[in-house]
Amino acid sequence: MHPLIIADHTFHNRLILGSGKYASAELMIASVLASGSEMVTIALKRIVTQQDAITSDHLIAPLVRAGVKLLPNTSGARTAKEAVLAAELARQALQTNWIKLEIHPDQNYLLPDPIETLIAAEELVKKGFVVLPYVHADPPLCKRLENCGCAVVMPLASPIGSNKGMQMRDMIAIIIEQSNIPVIIDAGIGKPSHATEAMEIGASAVLVNTAVATANDPIEMGKAFDMAVKAGFIANSAGPAISYSNAQASSPLTEFLM
Amino acid sequence: MINLNDLISKNSWAYWEDYVHNVSRHDVETSLNITGKHSIQDFANLISASGEQFINNLAAAANQKTIQRFGRTVQLYAPMYLSNECQNICTYCGFSFDHKIQRKTLTDSEIIQEAEFLKLQGFDHILLVTGEANKTVGTNYIANAVKLLQPYFSQIAIEIQPLNTDEYKLLVASGVHTVLVYQETYNRNTYKEYHTKGKKSNYQYRLETADRLGEAGIHKIGLGALLGLDDWRVDSIHCALHFLYLRQKFPSVKFSISFPRLRPAVGVKHDENKFMTDVQLAQLIATYRLLDINLELSISTREAKKFRDNIFKLGITSMSAGSKTNPGGYTLLEQELEQFEIDDDRSVQEIYDMLTIAGYEPVWKDWDQIFHIN
Numbered sequence: 001m002h003p004l005i006i007a008d009h010t011f012h013n014r015l016i017l018g019s020g021k022y023a024s025a026e027l028m029i030a031s032v033l034a035s036g037s038e039m040v041t042i043a044l045k046r047i048v049t050q051q052d053a054i055t056s057d058h059l060i061a062p063l064v065r066a067g068v069k070l071l072p073n074t075s076g077a078r079t080a081k082e083a084v085l086a087a088e089l090a091r092q093a094l095q096t097n098w099i100k101l102e103i104h105p106d107q108n109y110l111l112p113d114p115i116e117t118l119i120a121a122e123e124l125v126k127k128g129f130v131v132l133p134y135v136h137a138d139p140p141l142c143k144r145l146e147n148c149g150c151a152v153v154m155p156l157a158s159p160i161g162s163n164k165g166m167q168m169r170d171m172i173a174i175i176i177e178q179s180n181i182p183v184i185i186d187a188g189i190g191k192p193s194h195a196t197e198a199m200e201i202g203a204s205a206v207l208v209n210t211a212v213a214t215a216n217d218p219i220e221m222g223k224a225f226d227m228a229v230k231a232g233f234i235a236n237s238a239g240p241a242i243s244y245s246n247a248q249a250s251s252p253l254t255e256f257l258m
Numbered sequence: 259m260i261n262l263n264d265l266i267s268k269n270s271w272a273y274w275e276d277y278v279h280n281v282s283r284h285d286v287e288t289s290l291n292i293t294g295k296h297s298i299q300d301f302a303n304l305i306s307a308s309g310e311q312f313i314n315n316l317a318a319a320a321n322q323k324t325i326q327r328f329g330r331t332v333q334l335y336a337p338m339y340l341s342n343e344c345q346n347i348c349t350y351c352g353f354s355f356d357h358k359i360q361r362k363t364l365t366d367s368e369i370i371q372e373a374e375f376l377k378l379q380g381f382d383h384i385l386l387v388t389g390e391a392n393k394t395v396g397t398n399y400i401a402n403a404v405k406l407l408q409p410y411f412s413q414i415a416i417e418i419q420p421l422n423t424d425e426y427k428l429l430v431a432s433g434v435h436t437v438l439v440y441q442e443t444y445n446r447n448t449y450k451e452y453h454t455k456g457k458k459s460n461y462q463y464r465l466e467t468a469d470r471l472g473e474a475g476i477h478k479i480g481l482g483a484l485l486g487l488d489d490w491r492v493d494s495i496h497c498a499l500h501f502l503y504l505r506q507k508f509p510s511v512k513f514s515i516s517f518p519r520l521r522p523a524v525g526v527k528h529d530e531n532k533f534m535t536d537v538q539l540a541q542l543i544a545t546y547r548l549l550d551i552n553l554e555l556s557i558s559t560r561e562a563k564k565f566r567d568n569i570f571k572l573g574i575t576s577m578s579a580g581s582k583t584n585p586g587g588y589t590l591l592e593q594e595l596e597q598f599e600i601d602d603d604r605s606v607q608e609i610y611d612m613l614t615i616a617g618y619e620p621v622w623k624d625w626d627q628i629f630h631i632n
Contacts, residue, residue: 021330022329023329023331023617044626045623045624046621046624047623047628076626077629082628082629085628086458086626086628089626105509105510106510107511107512108505111482161327210329213329214325
């Protein structure tokens with residue numbers, strides 16, 4: 001599979017996993033490894049934030065040992081100011097300048113605040129972070145984030161944890177069309193088929209948490225998502241057949257006229 | 259915007275009392291089959307006596323929603339009682355002013371001693387509890403305690419006397435994440451009978467506490483009714499109404515609901531007629547989960563081992579463990595002078611193991627003090 005390059009890092013797998021909601025840290029690690037995912041996002045609020053987190057924290061340490069790239073996130077932040085502080089703490093604790101920027105003041109749907117996100121993104125880029133912002137499927141906002149120096153944009157497919165799939169498909173298609181940076185579909189991917197759909201329309205990668213973590217068998221579901229993402233990516237590269245509203249004869253009926 | 263006093267009015271008790279005791283089986287089935295958001299009527303239908311027969315359906319639906327939102331995780335926290343001094347007379351409470359018990363308020367060094375013990379147990383979320391004695395355990399005392407405890411704990415919650423908005427702002431700035439304030443009973447008439455003296459006798463001021471907390475920028479507000487003071491169904495409907503009102507008014511605030519059931523304490527008379535069964539408590543917890551998928555639902559060590567070992571699958575997302583409910587109870591004093599008796603007296607390790615064996619991850623940390631910068 002064609003590698004995905006984000007900032008200075010090359011990925012050979014286009015599935016990113018979350019680390020929450022698992023029955024145990026061991027199950028989380030096993031699911032990540034089974035899925036082939038090379039990057040896992042982790043909430044700063046869930047981990048010990050001392051300097052030795054990468055060797056002592058029960059979630060972080062095994063991921064580091066397995067060679068998985070850590071993507072700390074700012075979940076819990078309600079404002080740009082809080083998110084920037086959280087990013088700085090994450091950089092110190094996890095020794096990475098990558099940050100998944102999440103600012104969702106609304107506690108009911110956890111929808112990202114576009115204004116605070118843009119303000120924080122601008123500041124974090126200036127501070128030398130590789131910024132991966134979680135946003136609405138909002139094409140002009142994604143363009144603004146690209147222009148300010150974000151490494152990727154991460155539009156939501158549907159509300160986080162909803163498992164509703166590509167509800168924002170049309171807007172995501174516009175974002176993909178217009179973007180010069182990778183577009184990673186984040187939130188709402190509930191089934192492997194949703195991930196395939198996202199990849200088929202040209203997404204660079206997908207991020208999945210609830211659908212894997214809360215499956216009856218997260219390890220098997222991790223494998224299923226791996227295959228689904230690969231299938232969607234290959235399908236997109238292969239150029240999917242155009243769909244028509246009317247029937248199209250597979251052998252042209254007008255051949256005799258030629 | 260809905261007015262709180264219209265929602266929880268002089269007439270609302272009688273209205274909901276009549277409503278909830280006349281729910282039909284058909285009403286329950288209709289509410290069980292709702293695919294969208296549950297209304298307060300759905301909530302009332304599902305906690306009704308008719309709803310009790312559907313406990314298996316309720317449990318299955320609540321289990322599914324809880325796993326979707328929270329996964330297989332349960333947060334653990336410990337209460338730390340800082341003081342049992344209290345100026346209120348509350349007829350059900352072991353700390354009531356008229357009880358001739360030894361009063362104790364922890365000093366700075368005692369607070370740290372207790373904190374070090376709890377930290378060693380693994381706790382990272384703590385709930386500070388006091389009686390209501392403004393002179394000894396006022397805002398400054400709490401702010402000082404929070405400052406002392408910040409190096410030890412990521413999330414600090416408090417359950418203290420209601421304060422004004424400016425006082426809450428000060429505590430939020432000092433690092434308080436959550437404030438729990440239970441109305442005890444939402445029945446304005448019986449409230450007076452239970453709270454005969456002291457500031458707590460002011461029903462209205464207590465009712466509006468959560469509004470003041472929202473205005474002060476608190477992260478999480480905990481609500482609850484003391485189940486067993488009055489008709490638990492009507493009280494719970496009012497508590498749910500209170501929550502729905504606050505959710506609408508303060509979308510950036512998280513909410514939790516606790517389920518204290520009356521337990522015997524020093525000198526307290528028990529009214530068996532209002533006793534809530536285990537099935538009914540499970541029914542209530544599952545119904546709250548269906549009302550709001552994001553709601554944090556908390557259960558304390560008041561409840562028995564067998565109940566606690568199973569109830570988290572029906573919606574509970576946070577549990578206390580190894581609790582002592584008297585000031586200095588962990589390292590300084592024997593368990594006496596307690597506010598209420600605990601039933602589940604297992605150690606923290608035993609609770610941790612119980613959750614792990616059940617296939618759930620016990621979560622110690624789900625917050626960071628970095629977010630307290632406003």
